[in-house]
Amino acid sequence: MTISVFDMFKVGIGPSSSHTVGPMRAAHSFAHALEQEGLLEATSRVHVELFGSLGATGHGHGSVKAVVLGLEGETPELVDPAVAEPTMERVHATRSLRLLGKHSIAFPLDDDVVLHRGKRLAYHSNAMTFQATAADGRRLAARTYYSVGGGFVLDDTETGTARIAPDTTPVRHPFTTGAELLAHTRATGLPISSIMMANELSWRSEDAVRAGLLHIWSVMRECVRQGCARDGVLPGGLKVRRRAAALHRKLRAADAETETDSLYAMEWVTLYALAVNEENAAGGRVVTAPTNGAAGIVPAVLHYYERFVRGAGPDGVVRSLLTAAAIGVLFKENASISGAEVGCQGEVGSACAMAAAGLAEVLGATPEQVENAAEIGIEHNLGLTCDPVGGLVQIPCIERNAVAALKAITAARMALHGDGTHHVSLDQAVKTMRETGADMKDKYKETARGGLALNVVEC
Secondary structure, three states: OOOOHHHHOEEEEOOOHHHHHHHHHHHHHHHHHHHHOOOOOOOOEEEEEEOHHHHHHOOOOOHHHHHHHHHOOOOOOOOOHHHHHHHHHHHHHHOEEEEOOOEEEEOOHHHHEEEOOOOOOOOOOOEEEEEEEOOOOOEEEEEEEEEOOOOOEEEEOOOOOOEOOOOOOOOOOOOOOHHHHHHHHHHHOOOHHHHHHHHHOOOOOHHHHHHHHHHHHHHHHHHHHHHHHOOOEOOOOOOOEOOHHHHHHHHHHHHOOOOOOOOHHHHHHHHHHHHHHHHHHOOOEEEEOOOOOOOOHHHHHHHHHHHHOOOOOHHHHHHHHHHHHHHHHHHHHHOOOOHHHHOHHHOHHHHHHHHHHHHHHHOOOOHHHHHHHHHHHHHOOOOOOEOOHHHOOOOOHHHHHHHHHHHHHHHHHHHHOOOOOOOOOHHHHHHHHHHHHHHOOHHHEOOOOOOHHHHOOOO
């Protein structure tokens, strides 16, 4: 399977790529399949079951809402976050929905969306089953989907074997390991961003790649802007206070004076990450980078580059995103970016490594130094658990993004002070992350049944 930069960076809505973006994609896919097979008009009911982490934290992560929106024809890239709550209110009130916005069916939510808190399917924790029936009770179609992190969805067509139509497009510099990636840079003399760009040309022109990545950057920037403008309390019941807007006002006031704090830049990085992840927690529009739960790290580091690095510009943003995506591919191919599969090391850890690599490249690092930066980023997130309090992507997720963004900057700068040689390779660190995730108890994998989720009393 060939993975594009636009697979790693996708526009969606919060609060979770695996629990919101993935289920919306799956529901839309199921409804679209009914239409393609000529079964839409014959469908009278659709029954949905969520398993594993989706069942355990589906309400807090917005999975039920995502399923409804997907069945109604919405997609993560285009859905207006403002329509989510009105749509849910209508479905609740009328006990019905409109499949693909075209065909009305009865849909009592409490009956037709079932969350199994303690049950999981064999292939992956984040599983969903969809079943369509006719008015006489006949089953018209059934399908199982797995949301495997970062908005990626696999589909199982009752054969018991998960599948996805793999993209087998030949690329100029194929790689699945860090060693292979570095071998391409040595053979060509190109930086990692150019290796990734050359591969992207298998799908689209260079102008299209640049335009697409600058659009991704514009969504990231708008997310930060929105997060810096909104006060109040986040939804979900924990009554977590939004802090980005107040911090933004404080930092802007300090801008008007002579700033002497040597860590002033780091305050802005913290702000950027908080702003993104507060927007994510509120169901706003974000970019999976590589997931929603870790969506603030890459944007925060890119904002640091734009604001504090001399000579920063759009070309550097493009190169940074290409480099970050190349590192993301290694995690996707050899381990996981799913908190439900390997814990938060797969989300925040991967994002930290990606951001560190992207920053290192635009600061002038060699490919070996870039690989070192990514390795530092993941090595010091190994074993990170996913234990969201109340099943919400708020505590510890929001602050965790801010800390990881700072860690990514440190990793990039540490790597630049070296010559690229180091004892632990990125491939070894990724392998360790995968093995650590396999050893990790399920209660630490996005189920809200361990760690802080168990020990913090919900108020």
